[in-house]
Amino acid sequence: xxxxxxxxxxxxxxxxxxxxxxxxxxxxxxxxxxxxxxxxxxxxxxxxxxxxxxxxxxxxxxxxxxxxxxxxxxxxxxxxxxxxxxxxxxxxxxxxxxxxxxxxxxxxxxxxxxxxxxxxxxxxxxxxxxxxxxxxxxxxxxxxxxxxxxxxxxxxxxxxxxxxxxxxxxxxxxxxxxxxxxxxxxxxxxxxxxxxxxxxxxxxxxxxxxxxxxxxxxxxxxxxxxxxxxxxxxxxxxxxxxxxxxxxxxxxxxxxxxxxxxxxxxxxxxxxxxxxxxxxxxxxxxxxxxxxxxxxxxxxxxxxxxxxxxxxxxxxxxxxxxxxxxxxxxxxxxxxxxxxxxxxxxxxxxxxxxxxxxxxxxxx
Amino acid sequence: xxxxxxxxxxxxxxxxxxxxxxxxxxxxxxxxxxxxxxxxxxxxxxxxxxxxxxxxxxxxxxxxxxxxxxxxxxxxxxxxxxxxxxxxxxxxxxxxxxxxxxxxxxxxxxxxxxxxxxxxxxxxxxxxxxxxxxxxxxxxxxxxxxxxxxxxxxxxxxxxxxxxxxxxxxxxxxxxxxxxxxxxxxxxxxxxxxxxxxxxxxxxxxxxxxxxxxxxxxxxxxxxxxxxxxxxxxxxxxxxxxxxxxxxxxxxxxxxxxxxxxxxxxxxxxxxxxxxxxxxxxxxxxxxxxxxxxxxxxxxxxxxxxxxxxxxxxxxxxxxxxxxxxxxxxxxxxxxxxxxxxxxxxxxxxxxxxxxxxxxxxxx
Numbered sequence: 001x002x003x004x005x006x007x008x009x010x011x012x013x014x015x016x017x018x019x020x021x022x023x024x025x026x027x028x029x030x031x032x033x034x035x036x037x038x039x040x041x042x043x044x045x046x047x048x049x050x051x052x053x054x055x056x057x058x059x060x061x062x063x064x065x066x067x068x069x070x071x072x073x074x075x076x077x078x079x080x081x082x083x084x085x086x087x088x089x090x091x092x093x094x095x096x097x098x099x100x101x102x103x104x105x106x107x108x109x110x111x112x113x114x115x116x117x118x119x120x121x122x123x124x125x126x127x128x129x130x131x132x133x134x135x136x137x138x139x140x141x142x143x144x145x146x147x148x149x150x151x152x153x154x155x156x157x158x159x160x161x162x163x164x165x166x167x168x169x170x171x172x173x174x175x176x177x178x179x180x181x182x183x184x185x186x187x188x189x190x191x192x193x194x195x196x197x198x199x200x201x202x203x204x205x206x207x208x209x210x211x212x213x214x215x216x217x218x219x220x221x222x223x224x225x226x227x228x229x230x231x232x233x234x235x236x237x238x239x240x241x242x243x244x245x246x247x248x249x250x251x252x253x254x255x256x257x258x259x260x261x262x263x264x265x266x267x268x269x270x271x272x273x274x275x276x277x278x279x280x281x282x283x284x285x286x287x288x289x290x291x292x293x294x295x296x297x298x299x300x301x302x303x304x305x306x307x308x309x310x311x312x313x314x315x316x317x318x319x320x321x322x323x324x325x326x327x328x329x330x331x332x333x334x335x336x337x338x339x340x341x342x343x344x345x346x347x348x349x350x351x352x353x354x355x356x357x358x359x360x361x362x363x364x
Numbered sequence: 365x366x367x368x369x370x371x372x373x374x375x376x377x378x379x380x381x382x383x384x385x386x387x388x389x390x391x392x393x394x395x396x397x398x399x400x401x402x403x404x405x406x407x408x409x410x411x412x413x414x415x416x417x418x419x420x421x422x423x424x425x426x427x428x429x430x431x432x433x434x435x436x437x438x439x440x441x442x443x444x445x446x447x448x449x450x451x452x453x454x455x456x457x458x459x460x461x462x463x464x465x466x467x468x469x470x471x472x473x474x475x476x477x478x479x480x481x482x483x484x485x486x487x488x489x490x491x492x493x494x495x496x497x498x499x500x501x502x503x504x505x506x507x508x509x510x511x512x513x514x515x516x517x518x519x520x521x522x523x524x525x526x527x528x529x530x531x532x533x534x535x536x537x538x539x540x541x542x543x544x545x546x547x548x549x550x551x552x553x554x555x556x557x558x559x560x561x562x563x564x565x566x567x568x569x570x571x572x573x574x575x576x577x578x579x580x581x582x583x584x585x586x587x588x589x590x591x592x593x594x595x596x597x598x599x600x601x602x603x604x605x606x607x608x609x610x611x612x613x614x615x616x617x618x619x620x621x622x623x624x625x626x627x628x629x630x631x632x633x634x635x636x637x638x639x640x641x642x643x644x645x646x647x648x649x650x651x652x653x654x655x656x657x658x659x660x661x662x663x664x665x666x667x668x669x670x671x672x673x674x675x676x677x678x679x680x681x682x683x684x685x686x687x688x689x690x691x692x693x694x695x696x697x698x699x700x701x702x703x704x705x706x707x708x709x710x711x712x713x714x715x716x717x718x719x720x721x722x723x724x725x726x727x728x
Contacts, residue, residue, distance in 0.1 A: 003367045006390045009669075009685030009698075025392045026370045263624075263680045263703070272676070281679035283705065285649065305373075312636070315645035316627045321373035334373075339627070341647065 001054065001251070002026030004259075004267035010275065015044050022323040038062050045072040052076075052228060052274045054250045056085050075274040076176070076249045077226030084249050088129045088159040094244055097223045099216060101244045102235070107158040110151045117141060120162040126150045129157045138194060164243060166235040170203050170210075171254035172217035173266045175229045177279040181221045184262060184269075184282045186210040189233070189254045195330055198291045198353070199254045200346050201261055201284065205236055212242045220247060229270040231255060253292065253332070260318055260339045261288030286340040289349040291357040295331035303327035307359040311336055317356055327362045336360075365418065365615070366390030368623075368631035374639065379408050386687040402426050409434040416440075416592060416638045418614045420449050439638040440540070440613045441590030448613050452493045452523040458608055461587045463580060465608045466599070471522040474515045481505060484526040490514045493521045502558060528607060530599040534567050534574075535618035536581035537630045538594045541643040545585045548626060548633075548646045550574040553597070553618045559694055562655045562717070563618045564710050565625055565648065573604050580606045588613070593634040595619060617656065617696070624682055624703045625652030650704040653713040655721040659695035667691035671723040675700055681720055691726045700724075 002012050003026050012027040017034045024030045033040025036059040045051055045066045051074045053063070060078035067074045084090050088106055095101050105116035107126065117124050122144075128137035139150045140163070151158070169191060173184040188203035189196055203210060217232045224230060224247075231252020233245040255266040264272075264280030272279055293305070303326055311317045321334040338353050340346075366376050367390050376391040381398045388394045397404025400423040409415055409430045415438045417427070424442035431438045448454050452470055459465050469480035471490065481488050486508075492501035503514045504527070515522070533555060537548040552567035553560055567574060581596045588594060588611075595616020597609040619630040628636075628644030636643055657669070667690055675683045685698040702717050704710075 002390065003370055006367055006687075007682070007684040009683070009687065011389050025375050026366065026390045028389045260627075263682075278673070278677045280676075283679065309642070312644075313642045315647065318371070318627075319373070320371040323370075323373065 001267045001271060004265055005271045008268070008271060008277075010271055013044060013047055015040050020325070025323065035059055036062055038066065041066045042070060045070040048072055050075060050274050052250075052270070053081065056081065056248065056250075060085070075226045076224060076228040076230070080225045080249050083224075084247050086129045087127050087246070088157070090247060091159065091161075094220065094223055094247075097219065099219050099223065099244050100242060102164050103162045104159050107151070107160050110147050113141070113147050113151055113158075113160055114144065116160045117144070117147070120160065123163040125161045125163050126154055127159050127161065128154045129159055164235045164245075165238055167238050167240070168203070168205055168236040169245070170205065170213050170234040170236055170242070171199070171252065172213055172232045172234065173229055173252060173255035173258065173269075174217045174221045174232050175266075175269050175273050175279055175282075176221050176224060176227050177273045178227060178276040180279055181218065182279050182282050183214050183217050183221075184255060184258055184266065185284045186213045187254050187257065193330070195294065196253050196292055197294075198289065198350060199257050200350060201257050201288050202346070204346060206240070209236055209240050209242070212240075216242045216244060220244060224249070227273040227276065229255070229266050229273060253335075256320065256335050257288045257290040257337050257339075259320070260337050261285060286342065287344070287346045287349060288337060288339040289346055289353050290335050290337035291353045292332055293334040293336065293357065293360055295327040295329050295333060295362055297327055297362050298329060300326055300328040301362075303333060303362060304364065305333070306361050306364065310359050311356050314338075314352070314356060316341060317353070333362070365631045365635060368629055369635045372632070372635060372641075374635055377408060377411055379404050384689070389687065399423055400426055402430065405430045406434060409436040412436055414439060414638050416614075416634070417445065420445065420612065420614075424449070439590045440588060440592040440594070444589045444613050448611050450493045451491050451610070452521070454611060455523065455525075458584065458587055458611075461583065463583050463587065463608050464606060466525045466528050468523050468525045471515070471524050474511050477505070477511050477515055477522075477524055478508065480524045481508070481511070484524065487527040489525045489527050490518055491523050491525065492518045493523060528599045528609075529602055531602050531604070532567070532569055532600040533609070534569065534577050534598040534600055534606070535563070535616065536577055536596045536598065537616060537619035537622065537633075538581045538585045538596050539630075539633050539637050539643055539646075540585050540588060540591050540594070541637045542591060542640040544643055545582065546643050546646050547578050547581050547585075548619060548622055548630065549648045550577045551618050551621065557694075559658065560617050560656055561658075562653065562714060563621050564714060565621050565652050566710070568710060569600055570604070573600055573606070576604075576606045580608060584608060584611060591637040591640065593619070593630050593637060617699075620684065620699050621652045621654040621701050621703075623684070624701050625649060650706065651708070651710045651713060652701060652703040653710055653717050654699050654701035655717045656696055657698040657700065657721065657724055659691040659693050659697060659726055661691055661726050662693060664690055664692040665726075667697060667726060668728065669697070670725050670728065674723050675720050678702075678716070678720060680705060681717070697726070 015031045035057045060082040063078040126139045171187045188200040190198040231248035235243045251266045259265040377393045379395045399421045424446040427442040490503045535551045552564040554562040595612035599607045615630045623629040
């Protein structure tokens with residue numbers, strides 16, 4: 001976001017608990033403080049025209065109080081964060097608004113889960129209501145024999161969803177601006193172990209499916225309050241229905257390809273939106289694919305990437321290194337994006353970035 | 365350069381005499397010090413893997429001594445800077461290497477200038493050997509009656525050149541990497557009062573002219589020492605000859621369009637080159653035009669830009685604001701770039717950016 005904000009004449013100050021966090025080299029300043037530390041956010045608000053957040057760990061109560069005390073607005077609205085951070089509240093709210101979601105039930109006890117699964121059928125997915133990320137807090141339930149262990153595992157308020165037999169996962173970066181809303185082209189997302197591996201844009205789905213995904217995303221945006229980019233994750237079912245999976249109230253990993261793939265990146269769009277500037281065009285420039293660079297080591301250790309020469313040596317391959325000092329298993333350390341050259345399709349691009357990605361390692 | 369370096373995992377520290385200089389929001393750190401302050405550059409070198417410069421005011425003697433003392437290499441080679449910063453030395457060196465240049469003579473006295481003009485013909489252009497920038501230090505000589513005033517005006521060692529009756533001005537961003545060299549597509553540059561107003565890529569010249577311009581640029585690169593991007597300014601004469609005008613040993617205003625117009629920007633290319641990484645592709649994505657935003661006020665004053673709403677409101681118009689705190693007449697404050705959408709040609713793009721630019725002002 002710092003890279004995108006500077007050319008617009010917009011300066012960022014970030015608050016983050018980790019000293020020398022990844023944003024620091026490209027922003028004006030960092031305040032070191034926990035995400036719920038009111039004093040840190042008060043100091044931030046006093047220096048800022050607008051506050052925004054890039055992580056669901058931000059505390060909506062703190063943000064609301066700071067906004068009220070300092071008069072600095074927060075976008076998206078903390079109420080939106082409150083809705084989203086609790087997966088049960090999120091699903092209820094969206095479902096009530098007519099957004100198609102997988103069937104779900106609230107779960108507090110093993111007995112709740114058993115009853116719910118009898119209605120929804122097995123397998124099902126038990127999800128912690130709060131704090132989940134990259135699949136953490138999600139526990140599959142294959143049959144009645146998994147019930148007790150699953151509830152112990154999640155250890156707190158939860159919800160259970162029918163397991164969607166999806167054909168494909170999709171994501172739409174949507175944006176609410178000042179009286180306008182728009183979406184970027186529909187992205188196909190490829191996960192393994194519930195962690196995003198690759199993003200493909202445009203998604204290899206029919207035009208009808210992509211249109212429906214965009215329609216659902218716009219409906220989701222209408223439920224949100226405040227301005228900003230939202231990462232809207234969707235399922236395309238076997239019979240081409242679109243169901244909402246999850247929402248992130250911020251620029252999202254599955255939209256990183258927009259940096260090279262669109263005239264406006266999701267980060268520039270977010271900056272424009274939260275400041276009340278006009279949204280930029282979401283037009284795509286070329287078919288574009290990106291792949292995450294994940295930690296492939298067993299132990300937490302200093303991050304040294306090997307094999308990046310091949311990335312730098314490949315035309316149109318763009319490395320994005322996040323500057324995290326340490327790597328651990330499956331940590332997102334960066335990504336590689338490759339836009340097309342007007343000739344190659346996304347299958348070819350995907351094969352190329354996978355080959356580059358498979359040549360990267362943190363093991364010496 | 366800071367915006368381009370960060371995704372590569374490269375951090376910049378800048379030295380600049382102005383506290384809170386434009387680079388500061390997007391780099392790790394700034395050292396405040398004059399361009400010839402050896403202690404500043406020694407401290408910089410001690411923190412760096414490689415030193416580079418973005419302004420000809422850098423002092424080659426200081427850079428050479430610091431490199432020797434600290435072992436930190438400087439790219440391009442300070443010897444190249446020494447050659448380029450003296451326009452007479454630059455022209456002699458290039459001419460000897462077979463690069464086509466306008467006819468020129470050294471000038472120390474009015475008598476020298478008179479003799480030279482008798483050979484070269486009127487009008488001619490008297491140029492201060494060092495310190496010129498954006499036309500400063502250049503004085504046209506229309507006839508013998510201008511001789512005395514021109515020499516007084518330049519007030520120091522100078523050179524005189526035949527006035528080239530050019531059809532078009534061109535610029536080529538060239539790059540010397542580690543054992544490789546390449547050029548970006550040939551840019552057409554439109555100057556008024558010797559200050560760059562617009563850049564058009566590709567240049568509206570025949571393919572043969574563009575090929576020849578690229579050939580001359582590659583010859584120029586062969587005369588340079590060290591790695592980095594060079595801005596190579598050329599004349600296309602009435603009979604389609606290419607003559608070298610001037611060289612800048614750094615990313616150049618006429619290459620700013622590459623940020624949106626190419627897969628690799630001139631800034632990323634410079635970072636890659638000076639670090640000895642492979643050069644990126646110089647392939648162009650779309651026809652692209654950019655225009656400078658120049659100070660339109662008479663008095664130096666705090667910089668507040670009006671009219672930028674129209675830029676933000678126009679699809680594919682990209683504002684680049686440099687973050688300079690003060691504006692004065694003709695100061696370069698930013699630029700606006702517009703890449704094509706696959707349909708419109710550079711004439712249409714140029715008309716669009718001119719209209720946007722004409723709507724910008726620093727006058728309240």
